[in-house]
Amino acid sequence: MTRYFFNVRNGQGLTPDEEGRQFDGLDSARAAALADVRSMLSAEVLEGHLDIGGRIEIEDADHVRVLTVHFREAVALHETELPPP
Numbered sequence: 001m002t003r004y005f006f007n008v009r010n011g012q013g014l015t016p017d018e019e020g021r022q023f024d025g026l027d028s029a030r031a032a033a034l035a036d037v038r039s040m041l042s043a044e045v046l047e048g049h050l051d052i053g054g055r056i057e058i059e060d061a062d063h064v065r066v067l068t069v070h071f072r073e074a075v076a077l078h079e080t081e082l083p084p085p
Contacts, residue, residue, distance in 0.1 A: 002022065002024075003022050004020055004058050005058070006056050008054065010054030020061070026067060029067070030058070033069040034069060034073065036056065037054075052070075055071060056069045
């Protein structure tokens with residue numbers, strides 16, 4: 001298991017992860033980061049706005065950045081054109 005730190009950068013600035021979490025690899029850490037982003041974005045939608053310009057910078061146990069997960073990777077935005085009534 002490896003400890004990864006998820007530092008969040010968004011319109012409010014940087015929120016560093018002081019504790020980190022353990023995962024069996026980077027793929028698992030990425031999946032968790034995507035789930036975290038979706039949770040954050042869902043809270044924003046409930047407040048009436050959505051900013052997909054942020055990112056989670058994943059660092060390893062030595063605080064070396066190993067991956068960046070952009071918020072826009074977590075959702076597929078589309079608009080369905082409906083037929084006229």
